[in-house]
Structure formats: C-alpha cells, structure tokens
Amino acid sequence: MSTHQFDIIIVGAGPIGLACALEAEKKGLSCLLLEKGALVNSIFHYPVNMTFFSTSERLEIGGVPFVSSQPKPSRNEALEYYRRVAGLLSSPLHLFETVNQVKKIDNGFMVYTSRATYQSKKIILATGFYGLPFLLNIPGEDLSKVTHYYQDPHAYAFRDVVVVGANNSAVDAALETWRKGARVTMVIRGKAIGERVKYWVRPDIINRIEEGAIRAYFESNLLAIRDQEVDIQTPNGIITIKNDQVLLMTGYQPDLNFLKTCGIELSSDADLHPVYSPETFETNVSGLYLAGVICGGMNTHRLFIENSRLHANAIVKHIYSTIQ
Numbered sequence: 277m278s279t280h281q282f283d284i285i286i287v288g289a290g291p292i293g294l295a296c297a298l299e300a301e302k303k304g305l306s307c308l309l310l311e312k313g314a315l316v317n318s319i320f321h322y323p324v325n326m327t328f329f330s331t332s333e334r335l336e337i338g339g340v341p342f343v344s345s346q347p348k349p350s351r352n353e354a355l356e357y358y359r360r361v362a363g364l365l366s367s368p369l370h371l372f373e374t375v376n377q378v379k380k381i382d383n384g385f386m387v388y389t390s391r392a393t394y395q396s397k398k399i400i401l402a403t404g405f406y407g408l409p410f411l412l413n414i415p416g417e418d419l420s421k422v423t424h425y426y427q428d429p430h431a432y433a434f435r436d437v438v439v440v441g442a443n444n445s446a447v448d449a450a451l452e453t454w455r456k457g458a459r460v461t462m463v464i465r466g467k468a469i470g471e472r473v474k475y476w477v478r479p480d481i482i483n484r485i486e487e488g489a490i491r492a493y494f495e496s497n498l499l500a501i502r503d504q505e506v507d508i509q510t511p512n513g514i515i516t517i518k519n520d521q522v523l524l525m526t527g528y529q530p531d532l533n534f535l536k537t538c539g540i541e542l543s544s545d546a547d548l549h550p551v552y553s554p555e556t557f558e559t560n561v562s563g564l565y566l567a568g569v570i571c572g573g574m575n576t577h578r579l580f581i582e583n584s585r586l587h588a589n590a591i592v593k594h595i596y597s598t599i600q
Contacts, residue, residue, distance in 0.1 A: 281395040282306045283599060284592075285387050287375050288402035290316050291337055291358060291581045292568030295588035296400050297367050298338035303596045307367040308396070310389060312374040316358045318406035319351060321425050323448050326351040329474055334582035337361060378538045380561060398595050401538070402567040405530040412440070412524065416501030422522045432458040436518050438506055439463070440498050441525035443470040447481045449523050454490050461517060462492040463508055498522075530570050538564060542573065549573030556594040557587055563598075565591045 284300050286293045289311035300307040314320045328335065332342040332349045340361050344353045362369060370391070377388040384397040409424035411417060426445065429452035439450045442464040454460045462485070469481055484490040499507040499514065506519045532548055539561045541551040550573060552559045552566050559566055567587040569580070 280308070280392070282308045283396065284308075284398045284400060284595060285310065285385070285394055285396040286400045286402055286567075287378070287387075288404060288568070288570075289362070289369060289371065290318055290402060290404050290568065291335070292404075292584055292587060293400070293402035294358060294361055294365070295337040295585050296402060296567055296591060297365055297369075298361070299588045299592035300595075301365065301367060303592055305592070305596065305599065308394060309365075309367060309369045310373050310375050310387070311369070311371050312407070313372060315362055315369075315371060316355065318404055319354050319358070321406065321427070322351045323426055323445070323452065324351060324428050325452060326448060327474075328354065330580070330582050332357075337581075337585050337588070338364075340364065378564070380539060380564075384563065397599060398563045398565065399538075400565045400567050400591060401535070401570060403531060403534070403570050405569050405572075406528045408529050408531055409524065410526040410529060412498060412526065414498060414500055416506075417524070419501055419503070419522075421503070421520065422501060422524060424524050424526070424528075426523050426525065429453045429456040429458070432456060432521055434458065435520040437461070437521045437523065438498070438517075438519050439523045439525060441527070442466055442468070442473075443525070443527070444473055444477075445527075446523075446525035447473050447477055449525055450490055451477070451481055451484065453523075454484065460490045461519075462490060463496050463498050464492060464494045465497060467494055529574060532573065535570075540564065540566075547573045547575040549575065555590065557591045558594065565595070567591055 283305040284307045286296050286309045289309045297307050297309050327348050331347045332344040336342045342357045374390045379386045385399050387394040426449040432453040433456045437453050437458045438461050439446050440463045450460050450462050485492045493510050496510045499509050505516050508515050540559045542548045557565045568584045
C-alpha cells in the first residue's frame, strides 16, 4: 500500500467533519476526510420524510447559508445542503473507505484503511454515534424482516408492523407507516411516549394510540421474533401477534472500542465519555482530537449539530498553533 501524508486526517464526513475540513482549508492546512459510508451518512439513513427539530441557520457550517423552504428543514434539504458544502472543499474526500486502525508514531500518526495507508501530523475523530444500533439480543433479531434503519414508509404498506421504541425515530416510523396503510403495533419499555419527541408530533401519536388506530403495549418488551409472528412480554403476560416486519428503533451508540484502540481513555461512569480538553478537544493522546457528538460518549442526547459545529473552530485553531 502507498503512503500519503497530510497535516490533518478527519475520520467521519458528517456535518462536523465537514466543518473541520472547511476550517483547516481556511488555515492552509492539508486535509483528508475519510468516511466509511455515504456523505453525511447518519442523515442519509434518516427517514425520507424526516423534519429537523432545529432551524436551518442552526445547521449551517463554514459560513455557508442553508436556505430551506420551511424554518425547519427536511432530510432531503439537509442532504442537498451538505453536498453543496462538500463540493466547496478542495481537500480529498474518500467515501466508503473504512478506517481500521489509527496508530501513534513519533512524528504523528499512521492511518490504516480498507484501501490504503496514510500518514498525518494530527487526527480528528468525528465519527458520531449512528453506526452501531443497540441490540435487544433476542431470538430472531437477525431475521431479514428486522431492521434498525427505517427510511421509506411505502415499503410497509398493508403489512403487520411492530415498532419498538418510544422516541422520535419510533414515533415517526409508527405514524408514517400507519398513514401508508400498515397495521402498526408499538412495543414500549416505559409508561409513556418519550418526552423528547418533537412537540408537534407527540400529540399526534398519543391521539392515534388513544383512538386505537395504532396499538401500543407500554411497560412491555419484545421477547422473540419469528417469520410470521412475535412474542411480547406485557404487564398482563406474554402475547403472540401476527407480524410481517419489525422496526427496532432502539437507538444507536458510539464505537467506543475504536476510541480505545486509538489509546483514548474513557470515564468510569455510565456515560463512558472520552477524556479530552474542553478548550481544545485534544484527547489524552497528543495530536488526537474529538469533534461532535462522539465527545458525549454514551450520552448521545447532549450534543447535536447546532452545539457541536463550533468544535471545528477550536480544534483547528489549536492544531494550527502547534503545527506552525
């Protein structure tokens, strides 16, 4: 494999990774972006009809205006915006190239990917948390009718669909598939629909459940999945219902094992947040930085695009001061 050298390698081409690349170019630093999936891969996997909670100006990066038809932009508008931003970069952007290892060396880092080997003075990890779904570890979870990624509701029309979860992704999936003719059953671990559900959507799902249009089992768990049915543990015992599709909207987690292989220390509390400077975002590994929601560890509700896009300025400013 050939070796290519850069000032900065950014792992993750989501909004925050793109913001870091834009800042690096402004400082005249050579930069490479590596992304294991599509551009802004997490947004790409959002449901096709999803609307952001935030307004478009709060999703802007690099000073590039984000104009949307409504105050809160759609997934498709966000994809269009971030494609346009990526098109402004002169730095190489390698999509569908997985980083397998980041190794510290005397004068920087070696980065080993599925395609090549690269050398860099500094590393920014902007890997987000959308890559690894939380698993239920139940029989049948590996069947082809089970998915952790819900996109287009048309695929579920006139089918018996089970949606597991009670937050935004689960509620969106339940409502949209029901409106396309699916017979929807929600399995919810808690006593109510999640408090974080978008305020204009929460009354809708509550009303649909109360009128019986969408069936919901609260304080319940999915026990087993089979080709044509599922078992649900409810407060009144185990029930078996007919089923064609299962949407496990159980959330996602960051790849903390990858951080540990890079030498990054994690906190001992339940959040398992990585150790880094809140001013520079440099980790305990000199020259290795974190940007975006990955900084929150398992607490994935603390950081979003709008409050972590500023990480790029602080990180690149510090890198520039150490490279010069």
